Structures are given as structure tokens and as C-alpha cells.
Amino acid sequence: MANQPTPGSTDPAVYSDGWSRAAIAVALGATVFRIIYLLWFCPYDLAQDEAHYWDWSRNLDWSYYSKGPLVAWLIALSDFLTRSWLPLVGGDPAFGVRLFAPISGGAFLLGLFTFTRQTCHDGRGALIAMLAAMTVPPIAVAGLLMTIDAPFTCLWVWALVFAHRALGSNRLADWITLGAIVGLGILAKYTMVLFIPSLALAMLMDTTWRRQLLRPAPWIGIGATVLLCMPIVAWNINNDFVTFRHVGNLAGVDRPAGGIRWMGPLQFLGGQLALLMGFWLLAWLAALIALRPWRQNDSSVRLAWWLSAPTFMVFGLFSFKTGGGEINWPVTAYLAGVPLVLVWFNGLKGQFSVVATRSAIAMLALGTILVFFLHASPVVQPLLARLAGPPTESNPTPLRRLDPTCRLMGWKQLANYVDFIRVSDPSLVVAAHRWSSVGLLGFYCQGRPRVESLGAALGDRHSQYDLWPHPVAQPEKYRGRDFVIVDAPREALIGAFDKVETPIIVTATSPGGFPVARWSVVVARGFRGFDPAKLPPRGW
DSSP: OOSSSTTTOOOSSSSSSHHHHHHHHHHHHHHHHHHHHIIIIIOOOOHHHHHHHHHHTSSSSSSSSSOOOOOHHHHHHHHHHHHHTTTTTTTTTHHHHTTTTHHHHHHHHHHHHHHHHHHOOOOOOOOHHHHHHHHHHHHHHTTTTTHHHHHHHHEEEHHHHHHHHHHHHHHHHHHHHHHHHHHHHHHHHHGGGHHHHHHHHHHHHHHHHHHHHHHHHHHHHHHHHHHHHHHHHHHHHHHEEEEEEEHHHHHHSSSSSTTEEEEEEEEHHHHHHHHHHHHHHHHHHHHHHHOGGOOOHHHHHHHHHTTTTTHHHHHHHHHHHHTTTOOOTTTTTTTTEEEEEEEHHOOOOHHHHHHHHHHHHHHHHHHHHHHHHOOHHHHHHHHHHHHHHHOOSSSSSSGGGGGGGGGGGGHHHHHHHHHHHHHOOTTTTEEEEEHHHHHHHHHHHHTTTOOOHHHHHTOOOOOGGGSSSTTTTOOGGTTOEEEEEESOOOHHHGGGGEEEEEEEEEEEEETTSOEEEEEEEEEEEEEEOOOOOOOOOOOO
16 A cells, blocks of 8 residues: 655645744644633633642642643642743732633644644645634633643643654654653653554554564653653552542443443444534544545555544444543544645535535534633623523522533632631631532632642542542541631531531522522531541442
8 A cells, every 4th residue: 555645755844934923823823812811811710620730730740640640740830930920910810720721722823733744645635624623612721621631632632743753754863752752641641542553453454564573663652751750659559549449430441341331332422422512523434434544545644643633443343341431531532634625625515515515614613602602601691680580499500401601710719708707716627528619619718728628528539639648548637726628518517526607508600690609607616526437438
């Protein structure tokens, strides 16, 4: 089978034409816009994951319960870089957490342009694909929120770029760079491991690339990856391999052999249809079928196929155990799929081409509207509130059903109420039932206090907080102390304290005055400790 064009053959270190300059301008413009937006105009509090990783950054380590250390390291660096000037310019304190989200987002866009151009040999098409990607809501979110997906997707797309370069050049420097990028990606999110077998499949299925496996350069690159993963391995050795338990639970491998969830693949596909607005998933699947590698002469297209399809297939198969899994798990499968969709579109003819083009334009328009909504949901909330209906006793926050951004609102108001209670007694220990609330209270409460997790006693799943000292495992350190606790059932606290006061319900509202969140806050006095024999079972 022919192997032309060869990866790397049209891959100069720097493109100097107008399309590349336009791509750089777009990426820089998007980055600057997002930085300005996050500094002064963002209406959203930290997401639960962002605050959780921020709490990790206050306790730097070589790895953590559920993820590698990269996100915590980046947030710690972000805080160091912004703490001196952020208050002086009146910036949102959350920007100190989010700095590397827009930076990663801009680098991601440039990497996507580069890989698409490498694959399609078309600067104009690569720029169009880059602009189209900006209308896909998950990509927009990754450029705003400092979750693991921000650095992870950025590193994955640049791994695509250097995989293409390394296969074309077989230069040791390119393989080491690729190995380092993959290693850093694993430090961000363990899904990055799938890049290695995907690339291995691509090489094994091509006679030219297969011979490179007999040379030292790819294996030295693998060595760079392994070296960068050592912090995770060392940390897990010292922490009873807790990460493997957590990941195994997410993957469903700890369930009984007969625990097959037959609806899992349908739920998985439904989630992916929603993630990509239906049309883009169908276009990607059509491109996979039309451009299957055993019928392709263009080795760049074959490479993109092998770096796209396997990740999707892995999560699709695991959906029999996971019941569909989290909607964002296979997101990197679609990154190498961008040039595949472009090649597929360029090959369409006749009426089908017209229909597909019109559908794509409609999806671009819809995506633009959705991205605007994600940036400015308070503008749209009055309309959504009418559709959601008035609050009721059984459904006090109806807007949450229609507006996912409600989950990013109200935490400052909750923290203000907790601070109001703490004014009369600054020695109160701040605590929460769920791991997802602990970091948010720590970030938004006055003075950013250490917030304790009571999840071990109240049935919340295991988390990083179980690996740090906490009142359930070390009650002697807290005995006799008074607590202010968020979202803990009063009856579960009665035996652990001398006195548990009546809980107060705190309702938070959006900037438009619509109720978006609700918590219970209770003061409990005289901590005794929880009975170890009565601790509930918990998931991983």
C-alpha cells in the first residue's frame, strides 16, 4: 500500500503563510478574551472540581487520590503568579485558580489547527476547522474552567502533532518530546495512557512505521513517558494503591462478572450525541466509516483514524460495566477526528454535500448561541425561569433542570452565611458532608480556612480528604470543639456531638434573583467523635 503523503513531509517547524498567522491571531485573541472575561466579567463561582483541585494545591504532593498532580501544580503556580496583582486590578479571586485554563485553551486551538493541517495539507480547511471547534460547548468550557480537561486536552492535541512529526522524521528529539507530552498528559488525566496503544496500533498496521519499532527512538520516547509517571507510581506505593481502586471502580472492573449493564452502550451513545450536538458525532462516525484505514492511501489520514477510533471503542466497551460512564471520558477521541471530518466533507458530492453543508452551518449557528449562553447565562435565565416554572416546596430550584450553569452559582452566598455564624465564634470548625463542597467553602469563606470533611461518617464516597487528617479518623484532635456543618443530616450528628442545633436552610439566588441552590447549615457543639462500628459503607 502506498504511504504518501508521509507524516512530517509537509510539517515544517513553523508555518509562515497567511493561514498560520491567522490561526495564531485567533488563538491569541481567544486567550486574551477569556482572560479579560474571567478577570472582570465572569458571573460564575468556582466549579466543584476546580475548588477541589485548589484544595489539593494547598497541600502539594506527588499525586492524589483520583488524579495525577499536574492540575494541582498548575493551580499552585497560577496562585503564585497572580496573588500580588490580582486584588490591585479588582479581578475575580477565582482567576487565581483559572489562569491556565485560557492559556491551555489557546494552545489547544493552535495545536488543533496544526494537526488538522498536517493531516489534510490544507491551511484554509484547518483554520475553518479550528473556528468551528470554538463553537462546540465542551471546548469552550475547557478554556474557562480549570478542571483536568483544560491541560489534558491541550496535551493530547500536541501529542497528535508530535506523533505526526516523529513518524515522519524518526528524529530522537521528536520522539522524546512526544514521550514527555504523553507523560505530562498522564499526570493530568489517566486517559492519556490510551494514546500509547492507539499509536502502537497505527505503527503496527503500517509497514513503514512498523520498522520504526525496531529502532531505539520510539522506545526512548516511551522511557520519557515512564519517567514522568514515576511520581504517580511512588505516591500510590505509599498510599495503598488507592488510585487504582478508584479508577477500577469508575471502570466497573470491581463489579461481579455477571454485572453487565446492557443499556450502558445506549446511554453512552446518548451522552455523546448530547455532547456533540448530535450532528458532529454522526459526522465523525460517518468519517470513520468512509476513511477506514485499510482503504486509505494517505498515511496521515490513517494515523488520524488510529488516534481517534480506539479511545471511543474502549469507553464504548466499558459502558457495559459503567452504564455509560461520564459524558466527557472519550472526548479526546474526537480531536484526531476533526481532520477526518474535514476530509470526509471535502469528499462529499451532489445533493448529500448540500444537505451536509447546510446542516453543518446550522450546527455552527446553534453552537455559537450555546457558547454565548455559557458565557452569559444570567441574560437568558429570565426566559428559562419561565419555562422551568415557579419554585415549589418539592422543587425549590426549578431553574437547575434547564440551566447547568446554576451549579456554578451560590457558593459565595453560602460562604457568606457560614462567615456570619463564625463572626460570633471564630473558633468554629467549618465542615461539610460531601467532598465536593469542602474546597468551595475553603475558597470562599473569610480567611480561606481549612474545611473538614465528614464524608467518612456520613456515607460520602472516598476522596482525597480520607488521606489527610480528619475528625472521623482522628477525633481526639477535635474533641470538645464546636462545628458549623453544611448539608449534614441532623440525625446522623446527634450521637457525635453534645448538642446539635436546628438546621437553617440557605437558599442562594442567581444575579437575576432566581433560586439556584439550597443547603442546610447546622451548628453542632461539643464534638465527641463518631462510633467506628456505625460508619456506613462507602464507594470508591
